[in-house]
Amino acid sequence: xxxxxxxxxxxxxxxxxxxxxxxxxxxxxxxxxxxxxxxxxxxxxxxxxxxxxxxxxxxxxxxxxxxxxxxxxxxxxxxxxxxxxxxxxxxxxxxxxxxxxxxxxxxxxxxxxxxxxxxxxxxxxxxxxxxxxxxxxxxxxxxxxxxxxxxxxxxxxxxxxxxxxxxxxxxxxxxxxxxxxxxxxxxxxxxxxxxxxxxxxxxxxxxxxxxxxxxxxxxxxxxxxxxxxxxxxxxxxxxxxxxxxxxxxxxxxxxxxxxxxxxxxxxxxxxxxxxxxxxxxxxxxxxxxxxxxxxxxxxxxxxxxxxxxxxxxxxxxxxxxxxxxxxxxxxxxxxxxxxxxxxxxxxxxxxxxxxxxxxxxxxxxxxxxxxxxxxxxxxxxxxxxxxxxxxxxxxxxxxxxxxxxxxxxxxxxxxxxxxxxxxxxxxxxxxxxxxxxxxxxxxxxxxxxxxxxxxxxxxxxxxxxxxxxxxxxxxxxxxxxxxxxxxxxxxxxxxxxxxxxxxxxxxxxxxxxxxxxxxxxxxxxxxxxxxxxxxxxxxxxxxxxxxxxxxxxxxxxxxxxxxxxxxxxxxxxxxxxxxxxxxxxxxxxxxxxxxxxxxxxxxxxxxxxxxxxxxxxxxxxxxxxxxxxxxxxxxxxxxxxxxxxxxxxxxxxxxxxxxxxxxxx
Amino acid sequence: xxxxxxxxxxxxxxxxxxxxxxxxxxxxxxxxxxxxxxxxxxxxxxxxxxxxxxxxxxxxxxxxxxxxxxxxxxxxxxxxxxxxxxxxxxxxxxxxxxxxxxxxxxxxxxxxxxxxxxxxxxxxxxxxxxxxxxxxxxxxxxxxxxxxxxxxxxxxxxxxxxxxxxxxxxxxxxxxxxxxxxxxxxxxxxxxxxxxxxxxxxxxxxxxxxxxxxxxxxxxxxxxxxxxxxxxxxxxxxxxxxxxxxxxxxxxxxxxxxxxxxxxxxxxxxxxxxxxxxxxxxxxxxxxxxxxxxxx
Numbered sequence: 001x002x003x004x005x006x007x008x009x010x011x012x013x014x015x016x017x018x019x020x021x022x023x024x025x026x027x028x029x030x031x032x033x034x035x036x037x038x039x040x041x042x043x044x045x046x047x048x049x050x051x052x053x054x055x056x057x058x059x060x061x062x063x064x065x066x067x068x069x070x071x072x073x074x075x076x077x078x079x080x081x082x083x084x085x086x087x088x089x090x091x092x093x094x095x096x097x098x099x100x101x102x103x104x105x106x107x108x109x110x111x112x113x114x115x116x117x118x119x120x121x122x123x124x125x126x127x128x129x130x131x132x133x134x135x136x137x138x139x140x141x142x143x144x145x146x147x148x149x150x151x152x153x154x155x156x157x158x159x160x161x162x163x164x165x166x167x168x169x170x171x172x173x174x175x176x177x178x179x180x181x182x183x184x185x186x187x188x189x190x191x192x193x194x195x196x197x198x199x200x201x202x203x204x205x206x207x208x209x210x211x212x213x214x215x216x217x218x219x220x221x222x223x224x225x226x227x228x229x230x231x232x233x234x235x236x237x238x239x240x241x242x243x244x245x246x247x248x249x250x251x252x253x254x255x256x257x258x259x260x261x262x263x264x265x266x267x268x269x270x271x272x273x274x275x276x277x278x279x280x281x282x283x284x285x286x287x288x289x290x291x292x293x294x295x296x297x298x299x300x301x302x303x304x305x306x307x308x309x310x311x312x313x314x315x316x317x318x319x320x321x322x323x324x325x326x327x328x329x330x331x332x333x334x335x336x337x338x339x340x341x342x343x344x345x346x347x348x349x350x351x352x353x354x355x356x357x358x359x360x361x362x363x364x365x366x367x368x369x370x371x372x373x374x375x376x377x378x379x380x381x382x383x384x385x386x387x388x389x390x391x392x393x394x395x396x397x398x399x400x401x402x403x404x405x406x407x408x409x410x411x412x413x414x415x416x417x418x419x420x421x422x423x424x425x426x427x428x429x430x431x432x433x434x435x436x437x438x439x440x441x442x443x444x445x446x447x448x449x450x451x452x453x454x455x456x457x458x459x460x461x462x463x464x465x466x467x468x469x470x471x472x473x474x475x476x477x478x479x480x481x482x483x484x485x486x487x488x489x490x491x492x493x494x495x496x497x498x499x500x501x502x503x504x505x506x507x508x509x510x511x512x513x514x515x516x517x518x519x520x521x522x523x524x525x526x527x528x529x530x531x532x533x534x535x536x537x538x539x540x541x542x543x544x545x546x547x548x549x550x551x552x553x554x555x556x557x558x559x560x561x562x563x564x565x566x567x568x569x570x571x572x573x574x575x576x577x578x579x580x581x582x583x584x585x586x587x588x589x590x591x592x593x594x595x596x597x598x599x600x601x602x603x604x605x606x607x608x609x610x611x612x613x614x615x616x617x618x619x620x621x622x623x624x625x626x627x628x629x630x631x632x633x634x635x636x637x638x639x640x641x642x643x644x645x646x647x648x649x650x651x652x653x654x655x656x657x658x659x660x661x662x663x664x665x
Numbered sequence: 666x667x668x669x670x671x672x673x674x675x676x677x678x679x680x681x682x683x684x685x686x687x688x689x690x691x692x693x694x695x696x697x698x699x700x701x702x703x704x705x706x707x708x709x710x711x712x713x714x715x716x717x718x719x720x721x722x723x724x725x726x727x728x729x730x731x732x733x734x735x736x737x738x739x740x741x742x743x744x745x746x747x748x749x750x751x752x753x754x755x756x757x758x759x760x761x762x763x764x765x766x767x768x769x770x771x772x773x774x775x776x777x778x779x780x781x782x783x784x785x786x787x788x789x790x791x792x793x794x795x796x797x798x799x800x801x802x803x804x805x806x807x808x809x810x811x812x813x814x815x816x817x818x819x820x821x822x823x824x825x826x827x828x829x830x831x832x833x834x835x836x837x838x839x840x841x842x843x844x845x846x847x848x849x850x851x852x853x854x855x856x857x858x859x860x861x862x863x864x865x866x867x868x869x870x871x872x873x874x875x876x877x878x879x880x881x882x883x884x885x886x887x888x889x890x891x892x893x894x895x896x897x898x899x900x901x902x903x904x905x906x907x908x909x910x911x912x913x914x915x916x917x918x919x920x921x922x923x924x925x926x927x928x929x930x931x932x933x934x935x936x937x938x939x940x941x942x943x944x945x946x947x948x949x950x951x952x953x954x955x956x957x958x959x960x961x
Contacts, residue, residue: 351838352860405828405836470837473857473885480857 002127003035005061006119007052009043009068011098016041018102020112024067027116031123035059044074049081056085063126064092067119070099090132090584090652095122117665124664128657132584137631139225140325141575142167146217146514149177150557151330151549151564153199158568159328160208164575167322168203169231170213174279175200177332181262181365183372183379185557186421187452193278193374200280210322214285218319220517221607223632224544225325225580235315237286238272242310245282249302249311250274258290260376264366266384267376272302272311276374286311326544326571329518329528330564331511333550335363336400336408336504347407350399352471353501358479359385361472361499364418371425381429383498386477389430390497394481395419396469397439400504408504408525413554415502416443420453422500423462435462436494438469438483446558465492472499505554519605520545528552538567543582546570585635585652587628593647594625600639600648601626608632609639673797674704675788676741678734680752681713687749687899689943693928694748694790696937701798701806705746708738714755717866725772731759732773735782744786746793748928750898754823754831756787761830789824789833790928791897795841800848808936810850813958816930817854817891817922818842819882821901822862842895842927849934856889858882863904872908879904880912883920892954893923895930902926906948923951933960 008025010016021039029037036059040048043066055061064087066078071094079089097115105111143159145152148170156166168175180200182192203209212231219230238249253270260267262275269275271291272284292299293313303311336347355361360383362370373379383390397419401412416439423435442464444450456462467484474480478495485492507526515522520540521529528551531539538546548564549555555563574580587600591614601609612627626648628639637650649655683691698705711734713719720727735756738745747753763770763781770781794803825836834841837860843853863882864875883905886894896902906924913919929942939961944951955961 348835349838351835357855471857471860475857475888 002033002062003060004031004033004063004065004123004126005052005055005059006034006037006065006067006123007043007048007055008037008039008097008119009048009066010039010041011069011102012042015068015098015102015115018105018108018111019097019115020108021115023112024097024115024119028067028119028123031120033127034123036061043068044077049077052078052081053085056082056087061087062091063129065095065119065122065126066092067095067097067115067122070094070096088131091126091129093122093126093129095119121661121664124660125657128654128660130651132651134581135584135586135630136579136581137223137225139575139577139580140227140323141165142322142324143326143328143571143575144169144227144229144322144324145328145330147177147330147332147549147551148172148175148203148211148213149330149332149549150179150196150199151332151551151560152177152328153203154561154564155328155330155548155568155571156209157199157202157206158565159571160206162568162572162575164208164572166206166209167229167231167324168209168211169215169217170211171216172275173214173236173273173283173285174275174281175203175211175213176276176278176280178365179557180276180278181264181368181372183368183375183425184421186417187446187448189421189424191373193372197278197280200278204280211281212320213281213283217514217517220327220519223606223634224582225574226631227324227327227544229322229324229327231320231322233318233320235288235317236283237288237291237311237313237315238284239310239312239315240281240283242308243283243306244308244310245274245284246307247274247284248305248307250284252301252305254299254301255290255292258287263369263376264363266366266369278374286313326546326574327518328546328548328564328567328571329514329520329540329551330548330567331508331514331551333505333554334508335365336506347400348405350406350501353396353399353469353499354472354474355501358472358474358499359383360390360479360497361501363501363503364415364422367422367500371422371429379429381426381498388497389433391430391433392494392496393426393430393433393435393498393500394469394479394494394496395422395435395437395500395502396481397437397502398468399501401502402440403504408506410504410525410554411443412502412505413443414505414556416441416453417446417449417556419500419502420444420456420462423456424460427460427462435460436481436496437462437464438467438481439464440466440468446556467492505550507551511551518542518545538563538570544574582631583635584630585650586630586633587635587637587639587648587650589626589628590647590649591625593645594623595645595647596624596626597644598626599642599644600628603638603642605636605638606632606634608634672702672704673793674706674743675746675793676738676743676785677705677707677746678711678714678738678752678756679707680747680749681716682749682751682899687902687926689946690748690899690902690926690928692941692943693926693932693937696941697794697928697932697935700932700935700937701803703793703798704743706741706743708734708741708745710737714752716751716755720755720758725769725776727755728759728762728769728773729776731756732763732782733777733779735759735785735787736777736779738785739782744788744797746788746790748790748897748926750789750821750823751900753787753789757831760787789831789897791824791841791845792833794927794931795845795848800844803845803931803935804848804850807849807934809934809960811846811930811934811958811960812850814851814954814960815854815890815892816846816851816925817856817886817889817894818846818859819886819894819896819901819905820860821896821898822860822865824897825860842897845927845931846895849931851930851934854886854889854891856885856891858885863901865900865904868900868904868908875904875908876912876915879908880916880918883909883912883922884918886922887920891922892958893925893951895925895927897927909949921949923947923949923954925951 082092255271259265260269469483546567715730
């Protein structure tokens, strides 16, 4: 005979405003099997949990129902409390009377009746709950980091310094990401290269970091503590072990005029190249699309001049499997490409700004390359069209960001600050120039940020115009900027020499495809979703996968570095244990009933179903049945719903439990 | 050629301008539809959509005028074809309000003593030509391609704005006019003032403003190398065509840019006789240009 305890939470006023919680406790207390029922203002607080534990011991309770919020919120909290009181945690269930009841109803009487029914269902369900033993799995103490920008580098160094092996995968030929492209950084104006490149060197020299540059994630299998990751190491056409990085191949390459992506297509590079001189690894890669050897079979000059014989035209992509226990996703951002409207995307372009058509309308990253000492102009601000120094420059903020009518409603967070920085860099380099900024609001929360922004106006003479720009067009060698000044209520026209657009920060292209490989969730813009916006900001809902940097949402460098270190700390917490406890919510096969159709195997998203032979004592094969590997099972229940002979059941969600709930209604 | 067996039939709302100052727009619209075998049946007893004055004075009046016209249009089968950009804008705006504002919808239903006419699709002639009839089919129907003619397509304010209301094309960078003109063989120029305001109704109350704004449009079209400007709005036509001579005088410039309605130019290409396009009522004489380009 079960002695069920029911604990009804007020959730401050969140539940009690629309549900008569005392009446719920009274009514539920009358149900058969319920030995104890009470209510409390905050059941999840320390006094609330103490109340629960005391009741278990004093009332000798056998099963617990906590009627409160969603189990996604506090199931773990209460199961832990129940365990502390000496009960198996899986004998505790939550009845969701907040999200499923009080938050969505207005009528108190009706909501109360519904709450009583919800709790009643869970009472019947919990009667059928079994004691489930915790499953332990081993932990592979190696971490995969996807993305070698500042986020990935910071996380890699933190984890490796702690003594754990790190596998760092970067899609581009060099690590460094966007931060390596920046000129100087706000709010201190220290040179991005000077703070970034030493970290890049640390990565390549670290004995615990295994770097795969020019590589991509092909496939991810397994689960927390035990992932198997297949990495595609793209053919570099240069043998990394042999290359000394002398650069002769690049000097001799006859193809010279390929726009360099790293320089936002302003500078040119040869067909065999490193994206920038400080690249890590300093090993060139052959761009096969533009290489004469690959296009016509002739040339082969780089191979001839290479002293160590590192150039290998026959090289092919290789697939490498790396076992890891945790994954940090740090794939970063891309800028909204406004000259082309992405196909099938709800995001609209900015044809009216002529980006891509008017050569001197550039985006913020292009300006960074112009301002960078290592950039294509050696740090001089010059117009891409004619190489002249622009004397009137207009910066336009919120291009794409906060523009619901264009498809993006969020704030890109970094643009206000980097535009203020751009006006300063411009003023430092073009003394007789004038910078104008069109802006909606200046958003400068952050340490020393607002002071920095004020400085751009008060000391660096940038003219800020509150209002948006409707159109840009070329008139002679000027760009006419048509905008409004809403502070004065007039229309403004500025004839500018150059226009810089602070375009929206978007996730990297292919972010959705990677998320599908990893089995993590993402929002409508393809930013990866954290498990909880406030309390679990660096963890994915998928166990063992963590987020760092702008792939989760627009972020500046300080925030990115903080989040990367936080993700690293989470990984190290995981690696602190040798064995990992995991929820025993896994499927079990009733072998007697299983006919071996393996419909379950076909639908299993986790690859957890194996084939198991049943033999008699003489070793004769009787039948082949399904077996669910409890370490791999994700507990989704798809097999249970699929099995034609009802021979698979998910522990904690058995048919018996579900039917009991329905019958209670 | 993608031949569609389905006949296109529309209810037609000409609007007041097309029966008066923009008669040539009406004549050429009917001419084009006749040649392309697009059926137009005029909405019985239609009246003014209220245009700019009504919605500046009384929003309910403005919505009710359009709603009543839409309600009348329901008596004729087919989507509602509109050529005037202002009527198009008012009718679409009315439907937008009635769909999204319950209070206004109820008020309007009381005013017109009928349920809100939301079922009728309102379509601009550009949409009918480019989407319903289809660009391929239109290109195939061309008998006199407008080769060599450089056209500046001028959208004005109302064809695409505000966002989410007309849904004719991209709000700030549309191409539908260029698409139609390219289909009939004309060359379209890239220019800056495609969507700037001509001054519209201020032509009566603040003509100075109109002269300035329309001058900027003419100047920009001329600078882009256009031979003529294409419009889809009687008011734009008035400001650019009727006032062109005055503008030339005030600013001491010379443009000589004929201002065509979209249907006049398409009509020319698909074989509507030039005498049936109302070319004679244009203030800037288009005939020398058309002769020069061998289009007459």
